[in-house]
Amino acid sequence: MTSTWVPYLIVAAGLLFAGIYCLLAMRNLIKLFIGVEIISKAVSLIIVATGFAKKNILVAQSLAVTFIVVEVSLVATALAIIINIYRHTKSLDIRKLSRLKG
Amino acid sequence: MSVQILLLIGLVLFSVAAVLLKDLIKAAICLAAASLVLGILFFRMGAPYAGAFEISVVAGLITVLFMLTIALTKTGGDVAESKLARVAFPLFFILFLAVDVIVTKNLVQKIVALPAAPEAGAFGEVLWKQRTLDLVGQVCIIFAGVLAVLALFRKRSKDNDD
Numbered sequence: 296m297t298s299t300w301v302p303y304l305i306v307a308a309g310l311l312f313a314g315i316y317c318l319l320a321m322r323n324l325i326k327l328f329i330g331v332e333i334i335s336k337a338v339s340l341i342i343v344a345t346g347f348a349k350k351n352i353l354v355a356q357s358l359a360v361t362f363i364v365v366e367v368s369l370v371a372t373a374l375a376i377i378i379n380i381y382r383h384t385k386s387l388d389i390r391k392l393s394r395l396k397g
Numbered sequence: 398m399s400v401q402i403l404l405l406i407g408l409v410l411f412s413v414a415a416v417l418l419k420d421l422i423k424a425a426i427c428l429a430a431a432s433l434v435l436g437i438l439f440f441r442m443g444a445p446y447a448g449a450f451e452i453s454v455v456a457g458l459i460t461v462l463f464m465l466t467i468a469l470t471k472t473g474g475d476v477a478e479s480k481l482a483r484v485a486f487p488l489f490f491i492l493f494l495a496v497d498v499i500v501t502k503n504l505v506q507k508i509v510a511l512p513a514a515p516e517a518g519a520f521g522e523v524l525w526k527q528r529t530l531d532l533v534g535q536v537c538i539i540f541a542g543v544l545a546v547l548a549l550f551r552k553r554s555k556d557n558d559d
Contacts, residue, residue, distance in 0.1 A: 359439070359450070363455060374465075
């Protein structure tokens with residue numbers, strides 16, 4: 296049982312690392328959000344894979360569906376905020392947001 | 398099993414490409430491809446509803462939203478990324494994966510696993526009867542998201558406009 300679980304755990308951790316690296320190193324706001332999306336993929340993979348390994352796939356599946364709905368409303372709100380930031384600063388550079396004066 | 402491993406490798410490759418690619422549209426398409434692969438993985442794990450949601454909503458709707466945002470912010474979209482970060486990423490990633498494989502293999506054997514309890518019933522029963530509060534939460538979150546987008550895109554009245 297654990298042997299089927301291990302590759303999913305390894306890949307999910309790798310995706311989490313890729314997403315966090317993207318959040319730390321990139322400067323474009325949309326790129327940063329792609330990092331958040333990669334992290335959310337890692338989370339939904341680990342939810343369903345754990346359900347698969349523990350033979351609890353139905354509960355895991357319903358949790359994954361809930362997570363996807365949460366993710367969509369997060370994406371809609373965050374992209375709206377990004378568009379508003381772009382209208383305000385005329386740029387997508389995260390460094391320009393460090394100034395408090397608009 | 399080998400198909401699963403190939404799909405997992407594809408998922409990692411598409412995600413890494415989404416991080417590394419300079420062109421935002423190509424990065425968004427790579428993200429959609431990663432979602433597609435993840436959806437196929439869900440199907441193969443016996444979670445068809447989650448797979449259908451992943452493919453239709455994440456690979457479809459979210460990609461469309463990304464494309465719209467990229468199109469709306471096209472003129473200011475060129476942000477100089479640090480080259481060092483881009484070059485160092487594959488190195489760090491391979492290093493992390495090596496550590497990850499060793500740690501996870503050793504850790505999983507040491508963790509006392511909870512007993513697996515096979516469940517019966519259909520997906521609909523579990524979702525509607527056991528996870529009812531989750532559904533209420535989902536409705537609230539969708540409503541909150543709609544209100545947030547409306548608030549962000551509202552037209553300012555002349556009095557408040559500075």
